Amino acid sequence: MKAVSKWFYLGAFFAALTLTSCDGHLDDTERKQAVKDDVQADGYYDDLISETDDIQTLILEDKSGNQNGSKDGSKTYTIVTNPDGSRDITVTFVNYTNLNFANSHVKNGIVNIHVTGTPDSTVFIRVITFTNFTIDGNQIWGTITVTKVSPTVTTIQIANGQINFTDGTTYTRQGTKTRTQIDGMLTPSIWDNVYQVTGSFTGTNRQGFNYSHEVITPLVRYMSYRYFVSGILELEVGNRDIVIDFGDGTLDNLVDITINGTTYPDVPLTH
Numbered sequence: 001m002k003a004v005s006k007w008f009y010l011g012a013f014f015a016a017l018t019l020t021s022c023d024g025h026l027d028d029t030e031r032k033q034a035v036k037d038d039v040q041a042d043g044y045y046d047d048l049i050s051e052t053d054d055i056q057t058l059i060l061e062d063k064s065g066n067q068n069g070s071k072d073g074s075k076t077y078t079i080v081t082n083p084d085g086s087r088d089i090t091v092t093f094v095n096y097t098n099l100n101f102a103n104s105h106v107k108n109g110i111v112n113i114h115v116t117g118t119p120d121s122t123v124f125i126r127v128i129t130f131t132n133f134t135i136d137g138n139q140i141w142g143t144i145t146v147t148k149v150s151p152t153v154t155t156i157q158i159a160n161g162q163i164n165f166t167d168g169t170t171y172t173r174q175g176t177k178t179r180t181q182i183d184g185m186l187t188p189s190i191w192d193n194v195y196q197v198t199g200s201f202t203g204t205n206r207q208g209f210n211y212s213h214e215v216i217t218p219l220v221r222y223m224s225y226r227y228f229v230s231g232i233l234e235l236e237v238g239n240r241d242i243v244i245d246f247g248d249g250t251l252d253n254l255v256d257i258t259i260n261g262t263t264y265p266d267v268p269l270t271h
């Protein structure tokens with residue numbers, strides 16, 4: 001019995017040591033950087049999902065046959081309709097900047113979208129993969145499954161997500177978010193839409209630490225704006241909880257970050 005206790009305490013000791021050393025040499029400046037990196041990675045995936053949302057109006061306009069065409073200059077697409085009715089859409093970006101997004105990212109490469117159903121049908125599923133696709137030179141990997149739950153609710157699942165940044169760092173991501181449309185329903189354009197977002201992701205961040213990302217209060221995103229404007233996100237990096245408050249709805253890139261009881265107001269996000 002005594003031996004068991006000894007090993008138990010020894011195990012507990014090393015477990016505690018491991019937990020403490022997880023982000024032992026991270027200071028709050030580095031933790032704030034971890035927040036910016038998480039928001040940036042989230043923004044990259046949301047940005048490219050917006051591009052594929054943009055394509056859905058094309059699917060509605062042309063429900064049959066094959067179609068080739070171009071839109072907005074350097075974003076071109078090909079739609080192939082399969083015998084089972086599903087569609088394979090190949091979108092090719094060449095130094096493409098979306099004018100609907102102020103100060104938008106530059107995209108290059110190919111986004112493949114396998115589409116089952118149409119936006120107006122009960123079943124509408126898009127499976128998105130990438131071929132040498134980059135945002136601002138940073139390469140995007142993963143399989144994203146976007147599933148319609150109801151006319152206003154969509155789930156977005158990221159599997160094997162990874163961003164290879166130009167500086168050699170990587171960010172990995174897996175998990176699911178739920179997106180609920182709260183405005184812009186009356187127009188076909190997606191660029192006046194407003195969404196509430198919940199969900200959670202895990203992965204390894206650019207500093208090499210494991211993280212978990214969990215929305216505590218729904219985040220609000222205007223499609224035409226780069227940053228969430230309200231909501232609360234909790235980010236756990238190593239053994240430390242970081243709480244990010246996106247604000248009161250004002251369109252800005254400022255967030256309040258609370259780390260271990262200390263709040264840093266109006267921290268500017270990068271993109």
Ligand SMILES: [Ca+2]
Pocket residue numbers: 183184185186187188189190191192193
């Ligand atoms: Ca709309």
